Amino acid sequence: MATSTRVAELSPANATILAAHFAASGDLKSLRSVCLLHSSTLRGHTLLRVLLCLPETTQPTLYIPLIRTVLSNEDITVLEDERTAEDMESSLPITKISDKSAQKKIEKLPTLPVGNDEDRKGLVTSYLLQRSRNIDSETGALSIIRELLTPFRDDLPKIRDYLDGSVEVLSKLVYEYAQENEEDIGGTAVFETMEVDAATKKLLNRCGRGGNVVQDLKQLVVPYLNYRGSYGNGWGVIWKWLEQKVESGDWAGFVEVIARWDGPENQALREQYARLALTGCYICGETESWALDGMRVVEKRVRGFVDAGVGARNIYKAPTKLGGLLDKENPLTAPNTESLKILDLLITSAGILAIPLAAAAKVKFEGSHDDQKGVLTRYVRNGPNWAKRSNEEWKKLRNGLRWMRSESGVLEKLSVEEVEKVLLSGMLAATKFPLVKEIYVTGRDGGLGKEEVERSVLDAFQEFYDNASNGNKTRGGVKNALNILQILYPQYSNSTALERAFRLVNATHALSHYSLTITPGVLLRPVHVRIHADPLSLLARLLDSNPKSYTQADNLTNIAKDLCFGTTGYDGGRKTNARVLGMCIDAALSESDFDTAYSFSMNRLVSMATDDEDTEEVKDVIWRTCFQAGRYRSPYAALIGETSAHGGKALRTVEMRMELLGQALRVCPPPALAEVLAAWRRCEEEMQAGLKEEEEEEERHAALWKTGDARAGPGRRKEDEAPMGLFAVAREAAQALRGSTFPLAAGRGMDGTGSEHGSEGSAATEERIRKRDMVSGMVTHGLASGLGWVLGAQPAVPPR
Known part of the structure; x- marks a missing residue:
């Protein structure tokens, strides 16, 4: 039967049961009174077990003072608004039970993992974690948990980690980063039981939703890993996340993280972080200036880590190849002074060449001579506007390439001459002729000998010449070709090769003033002139397509000599003169200008036959041309009365033809004599017919005028x-x-x-x-x- 008993008289077991009753009912004032009366019993482990009976919705500020008594090992003091123990006892009936029954009830109270009263921090930590999980499971009210734990944050490291790494992180996920149709991450119990890798990935996926990736990383991921750091490989997930940023093209995001986040506090983890930062630079495929600026930021950041002792355990190994960039043994990505020096040189080289950093490293360590030559050539002529570089830009480019050969080593397999030849070729192609002259002809540091400069000049000359669409030397490709020659010719060099090129330009320019096609409908281009197997034959086409051009024999001869010299290095001497005259004579005959053909043949061509070594070729032209002219029969002669039967001009023409055939007989080879004589015989027959007709005509005139034989004198x-x-x-x-x-x-x-006959003819x-x-x-x-x-x-x- 229940009897009214004073609280102070209760046994320790009954007092504990009474305190648990008040806690379970949320009567914190009565609970405090019991604790005051039985302070020796309700303290430490026992008190915390009783406090676990409080309703999970109880405001933490009401019982935090009781928890602090355990932490400080102090007695509970009376609050100003609390009732006295006597008042409480007068208003509460207390039923005593046996200590055995009370003890059984006590065993049913919530327990704590830590039960040693000497470990006060351990006791309180254990209680707070247990209480927090209870609140979360019963109410899900993370705000109550935060209110409970925050006062103990500075005193209890585990509570701090739990609060920051679990409660606060989960609160942000629930209240700040939640999105529609997104899977609920669950309460603290579920969150803490997740695999660290999986939880880290979820947190990283939410980084940036708050507008600041680095801040989210610091407030979500890092606190969580500091709390769960001894489990799984969460930091490896971060490294992979950063790698993927670079690989996906988010180089700016990667740089932002490296620049603003110091990384893990653990020294070994920070070394991994520093290596990752260097790896990111080599993985980056960007070549723009902003990307290189980001690499400088990373370099500076890692240098700070190295100066602070990160990576001090690394033993430097000189790299011999690019290697696997994610290889943890790759010397290029080891955080040390030497690797940072190489990175600095490579960043500058990549900027000059406009290629990714890894490509620059590969050229330096693995590139063959040809590889480096190819990189050099592509760079000099890189981009659609490379030919529009200013003189200052060309000079800056040249200094950069020379630096890469001698300092950074990216082009170390090339000689100075090879680098300069590629540069010279580029400048010539870009028509920077004054700059070329300033550096490579009159300058003191050109790096090339006179022969090399001349060779490059001739190569560039041919490029412009062959690509020209018109032979006029005052515009287009031939103008550039001529300007290239004048860098050296004739002031600094008058070599045969340069003279040949110069005379080829002169000939091409002269030909451009005539109508000339290589095939019907295809105009003659300079390259056709240079590669023609027999350039003199072009003059025959010229004569065919330009009426009366044969009258310009001297001009055509000069063109022919320039053509011959420009293509062979020898102007052909009298052979060229004879051949051109022969062409002009043929053209005159084709245009029915026999008088000009006769004049050229008798006054100029025939006189070329001498006993010199070239006489056979010249004689061949002479006899063939004279033979052709000697056989000439005007298609219009019958229409205008110029037949041999009409005397006059016709007889004179026959005489001229016979002269030409006579000259052909003088120099023709024996096998041709019969053919020439046959032509001579035909002319002779024409002459006889003409003379006969002339005599008959004279006799008719004599009869008409009745002239006597005496007056006429001795007849012929x-x-x-x-x-x-x-x-x-x-x-x-x-x-x-x-x-x-x-x-x-x-x-x-x-x-x-031998006596002379009189004649009155x-x-x-x-x-x-x-x-x-x-x-x-x-x-x-x-x-x-x-x-x-x-x-x-x-x-x-x-x-x-």
Whole structure:
């Protein structure tokens, strides 16, 4: 039967049960009173077990003072607004139970992992963690947990880590970072039982939602890992997350993290962080200036870590290749002074070459001579506007490349001359001719000899020349080609190669003033001139497509000499002159200008036949051209009365043709004599017909005027007027072979004994007769020198 008993008289077990009853009912004032009366019993481990009975919704500020008594090992004091123990006892009925029953009830109270009253911090820590989990499981009110734990944050490290790494992180996830249709991460119990890797990934996925990735990293991920750091590989998840930032192209985000986050506090972890920062630079594929600036930020940050002792245990290994960038043994990414020096050189080199950092490293450590040469060439002509660089930009580029060869080592397998040749070629292609002259011709530090400069000049000349669409040297590619030559020629060098190029330009420019196609519809381009197997044949096309151009024989000869010299280094001498004249004569004949053809042949071409070494080729042109002209028959002669049967101009033309054929006979080879003589015979027949017609015409005129024989004087014999026939010529040739001089004209003003006949013919007639005799004389000479075998004539053989 229950009886009213004073609280102070209760046994320790009954007092504990009474305190638990007040705690469970949330009557903290009564609980405090019991604790005051039984302070020796309700303290330490027992008091904390009783406090676990409080409703989870109880405001923490009401019982935190009781918890502090355990932490400080002090007695509970009476608060000003609390009732006295006597007042409480007078108003509460207390039922005593046996100590055995009370003890059983006590065993059912909540327990704590830590039960040693001497470990007060351990007791309180254990209680706070247990109480927090209870509140979370029953209410999910993270604000109550924070209110409970915050007062103990500075005193209890584990509570601080739990509060920052679990409660606060979970609070941010729930209240600040939650999004619709996102899976609920659960309470503290669920959050703490998650695998560290999985939880870290979830936290990293939410970083940045608050607007500041680094701040979120510091407030979410780092506190969580500091709390759960002894479990799993959460830091490895962060390293992977940072790697993925670079690989996905978020280089700016990576740099921001490295610049603003100091990394883990643990020295070994911070060394991993520093290595990762260097690795990120080599993984980055960006080449713009802002990316290189970011690498400088990373370099400076890691240098600070190294100066603070991070990576001091690293033993420097000189790198020999790029290697695996994620390899933890790669010397390029080891945080030490030497690797940072290499990084500094490579960042500058990558900036100059506009290639990724890893590519610059690979060229330096693994690139062959050809690889480095290729990188150099691509860089000098890099980008669509490379040719528009200013002089200052070219000079800056040149200094950078020389530095990379001698200092950074990215181009160390190339010689100074190789670097300069590529630069010179680029400057020439960009038409920076004054700059080229300033550096490589008149400068003191050009790095190239005169021969190398000349070779590069000629290469660039050919590039411009071959790509020109027009041969005019005042514009376009040929103008640039000429300007390139003038860097050296003739002031600094007058070598044969430069002279050839110069004369080729002159010839091409001269040809550009004529209408000239290489094939129908395809205009002649400079490259066609340079590679033509027989450039002189272009003049034949020129003569065909430009009427009256044959009259410019001197100009065409100059063009031909320039063409020959420009393509072969030798202007051809008289052979070129003869060939051009031959072309002009052929063109004149094709345009029915026989007089010009005759004049060129007799006054200029024939005189070229000498005994020089080139005479055979020249003679070949002479006889062929004279033969062609000697066979000429104007297609319009019959229309204008210029046939041999009409005398006058026709007879003069036949005489001129016979002269030409006579010249052909003088120099033609023996196999051609028959063909030339056949043409001569045809001309002779035309002459005989013309003379006969002329004589008949004169007789008709005499009859009309009734002129007597006396007045007319001694008549002309037909054989005096006609030139000697072929067989008569042959007889005279035979006599010449036997030592005779020039008897062909006997009877043409002399009788058989040498007496002179009187003649009253006109001076013109006598002149014509003399002309014919001279032609016959030439033919006779030709026969004597090469045709005796045709006639069966045997030269006189002097007696032995």
